[in-house]
Amino acid sequence: MAMVCLSDFEAYAKKYLPKIAWDYFAAGADDCNTRDENILAYKRIHFRPRMLRDVSMMDIRTKILGTEISFPVGIAPTGFHQLAWPDGEKSTARAAKAMNTCYIASTYSTCSLEEISAAAPEALRWFQLYIHRNRAASQHLVQRAEALGFQALVLTTDVPYTGKRRNDIRNGFRLPPHMKLKNLERDFEVCKMSLLDPSVTWNDIYWLQSLTHLPIIVKGILTKEDAELAVRHGVQGIIVSNHGGRQLDEGPATIDALVEVVEAVQGRVEVYLDGGIRKGSDVLKALALGAKCVFIGRPALWGLAYKGEEGLRDVLRILQDEFRLSMALAGCARVSEIGRHLVQFSKL
Amino acid sequence: MAMVCLSDFEAYAKKYLPKIAWDYFAAGADDCNTRDENILAYKRIHFRPRMLRDVSMMDIRTKILGTEISFPVGIAPTGFHQLAWPDGEKSTARAAKAMNTCYIASTYSTCSLEEISAAAPEALRWFQLYIHRNRAASQHLVQRAEALGFQALVLTTDVPYTGKRRNDIRNGFRLPPHMKLKNLERDFEVCKMSLLDPSVTWNDIYWLQSLTHLPIIVKGILTKEDAELAVRHGVQGIIVSNHGGRQLDEGPATIDALVEVVEAVQGRVEVYLDGGIRKGSDVLKALALGAKCVFIGRPALWGLAYKGEEGLRDVLRILQDEFRLSMALAGCARVSEIGRHLVQFSKL
Amino acid sequence: MAMVCLSDFEAYAKKYLPKIAWDYFAAGADDCNTRDENILAYKRIHFRPRMLRDVSMMDIRTKILGTEISFPVGIAPTGFHQLAWPDGEKSTARAAKAMNTCYIASTYSTCSLEEISAAAPEALRWFQLYIHRNRAASQHLVQRAEALGFQALVLTTDVPYTGKRRNDIRNGFRLPPHMKLKNLERDFEVCKMSLLDPSVTWNDIYWLQSLTHLPIIVKGILTKEDAELAVRHGVQGIIVSNHGGRQLDEGPATIDALVEVVEAVQGRVEVYLDGGIRKGSDVLKALALGAKCVFIGRPALWGLAYKGEEGLRDVLRILQDEFRLSMALAGCARVSEIGRHLVQFSKL
């Protein structure tokens, strides 16, 4: 079977992954409406492509927090990569490095930060953080990440409690015994999200800032009010995210929320997005609406499930080719030429 | 089969109830558009969830007419509970009491008010009333309810005649001979709605007020004009309801009508809603749009059909857990923090 | 099988009529979008029902051109009733008379005007007219109709040429040899619409007025501009119609066009509607939007196909019951209480 577009990888993963693992990765909260809206929302955004521009020299590179990446697509933090491929997050880190883009390693990795770091030593890596009730444990994680050369902290803000994912409950999902959450102490049990601290507030941003010199990015922002608070609390970036539709069902699609966040932020910090990116033109739409970069979650897992590092590189290369082609067909030769004028919202 | 969400109970009831009973409970008027719209309308309302708020101490209690309930979901009045479970409304009353919420007993109960009252003596019970042509009979019912400790009268306003439910006509639906409408005199025949008085008007609110000290709630209001009339006639509450889509087809979904009613009422009386509540986030949306509490109809019957009192407790507990989780994920720790800012209507 | 609603008659007719006849009656032009929109458009109109009004004495009678009918639903002109039932238009006329409503007999009847007239001598009958190239033939028809006691002329304006109905072309539809267009001279051949005069203009209204004292109603008006012209040319009524979607595909649904026509006419003449009426609440919506009366086309044919006169009476009686119930549930006891406030257009 030819792997032509990302849904080919999805079909492969659905066919070959154990059902319990597929269900876990595919899961959305409740009725999965937000998960599905993340994708559908792109269909309501139309391009206004421009013709007869010189697009012979395409340059799709960009910078995030000052570091150049090969194109504006990174790897979003998702957990449990060993469920998709034996080498787990080490493969993910290698693929991201090979493609010269950013990988946000999850707290819930099945490889340790040290292993991830060793797999891709010079790569651009960020570290995704949950704040645990045991603050010392979180502090330790932050400091390990900083010491290992991770270049930013991504604080997930939308999991005071875990969303209700019906299939995981039906399947009795838990990590297989031979996999470990290697970044957490032994006594942390998988799927006990009660370890997460639901009392975290904006003030804890100050606490984090006191622990580290790393830039802090907040992930999970969906409103202009929270975007304003993020900027006021001195973060360096915002990831517009609804956790892939796995937390609160029937919130906005991220591409829709992006508009309101970008407008509130007014360029004071970088704004990113994850959720629903399935082809290169989705990336172009997100950038046209103000995202500096997007991150892929499930598609990265499908790539891993297909062929580990190689599969993920395939996924990234397809997205890269599609993004470059979309840009050219829309009349943009450089990322800096992408702007709001390039898209319009369908009246439907 | 794991009972994870309310539609699991629906599937169970559809499978195990006699078709004629399932059809009766599921029935909508005419083409069933309003019945279905009650549910679909929630999909067009999106949350604007707020992050990084302290949601470690969740309090989901509320008060209706001054009485505290464990969460803002009560049991709407529906008839013929023995069709779902042998103990009928006695089980319903016990489940509501166990979960510390309000049960609105229907005039068309298959247990008598005395039986219901004895099954849950200290519980918060309201009594739903139709006004019959035989006004003395209605007066007697009101006085029995008051004497038995029911704490409010809920006057149904949308049944001057019974809606046209095609399947009930095809099935020749009538109550099985061993079930009785115990609250009504022997000579009342089931399904002869002509016993109901279609000449009732707002002036009859005054008549009811003359019979009882109980607060009066009108159920079935869908417009601002009628909401204003209700307030002017001195009622204590309004239930925005379209009778589960069983009366006039192609009226508004209740969640849509709620907006207009709440705006008209301006806080002068409490506003409730029934129709279409299928998960905890539906409750959250209704409260965000101004409802003080919602009531479930069919889901309660599915719970009864599953396991009587225990099944209904399961349904309520699931809704409670989902509501608490939705609140937390939306950034609210207390019911008083829920407000209009939490939702937006989709442009689609 | 119980005949509960109009779609039961549709299902019967589809099952028992010869395919070629079913296809002819069901036909829409081109992609049948307008035919289907006529029905779908009603779903986008929601009621704003009012409660606690005295609806104990329901009066659903109305008057059209000064004559009382039992309820505001008449029989639209459709051709070839013998395709549905051996007695053809005679049965139609009898059923309309039995139900005390108006029957608009078509030029393309398979019974003669004399037969129709004899079948229902005292009934309210109107005559639908096409203007033929042979003006003398049309003049003769008008004068016969007037002499036979038809009380109005309904001039069809939307058939300068016959619409393209794909199935009729595929089926090679033509009237079976034993049926005749009895109102037309022998040398008129069925389906040779070229007999119709495509040069007819508004001035021909004056010509018609010179031939007869009967009131003239124009059928097929869909715009405010034409409505204004109709009034200026002295017609007595307008039927908003798109010929059941059989002429120009992708014009407006009649219920949508009604709004614009009613607004233009400002009560100067009566406005009627046909197309898409399938249940009593559709009638109520049309009246709320300003129609004085509606006419049914295909549902009448389904009734005939079911049981001739009796079947059509069943159809009318069901509509009557549904209309009365809808009115009551919306809070109206008399037709004069129906108004624009009763409906709103869905934002969807």
Next chain:
Amino acid sequence: MAMVCLSDFEAYAKKYLPKIAWDYFAAGADDCNTRDENILAYKRIHFRPRMLRDVSMMDIRTKILGTEISFPVGIAPTGFHQLAWPDGEKSTARAAKAMNTCYIASTYSTCSLEEISAAAPEALRWFQLYIHRNRAASQHLVQRAEALGFQALVLTTDVPYTGKRRNDIRNGFRLPPHMKLKNLERDFEVCKMSLLDPSVTWNDIYWLQSLTHLPIIVKGILTKEDAELAVRHGVQGIIVSNHGGRQLDEGPATIDALVEVVEAVQGRVEVYLDGGIRKGSDVLKALALGAKCVFIGRPALWGLAYKGEEGLRDVLRILQDEFRLSMALAGCARVSEIGRHLVQFSKL
């Protein structure tokens, strides 16, 4: 099987063409959303038909760039006609001539310009041009076309690179060895679009103008900004086109983009459209929205696949009959009577 409407030809072609050829002709970019939207968008445009106008003498002729054609539908440039019928573009040219309309021959024809020209010597032919990296080759093509009596140059602007058509990639589509791109030098290889020059800009319009006296039409314009640029650069016409949805997916449907282009152009040059024309009423809508003429792509190929020249004549004749009938039913006897008032955009 009767060939009644264009989708009959589509069904025939899908059934009888080799899958690889069908897939190539049917292909859209990426998810094919724009390909499909081109058709769906027409359903959202409703007619406002006018009645009682004299439509006895129908005249559907129009002029494009001063030359009369029998009706406002021409043949859009598409490649590889021998995939559909052995005689390829020679049949296409003959059919267009027989029907007295315009044929835009593609650079990627499988017959040479000389063959096409010889097949229809006196006909109205335009020549579609890509600008190749080898400018001398393009110059040569332009001069051959001018010498052979082609009457206009149509510059395709939306293919700096070829769109991503998934099925073609899966099928490994390439032209069969016995077919040649006869207009291009031998060393041009099929599907190596890298021969096309992605550095072409508006200034190259001036270069083209320096090569030829032929009028220049730009094809692929979708925005008012580009329409303005086209006019300023002295083109004689604009074809609103998205390449049948084969280039940038999720741009606008052409009928939607037409509105914005027509408004910008303000009559300074002629505006045409291709994409999604499937029946005569689509043509009428495009003209009502300001197109001077439309062009059909895939339907022409279906006609060829059915019966070569004869099949394409059938397609054109059906469109012609449908267009004439739609005009008449909308109340227009001449093309000059068609105007913006004839249509409205559905609110849905």
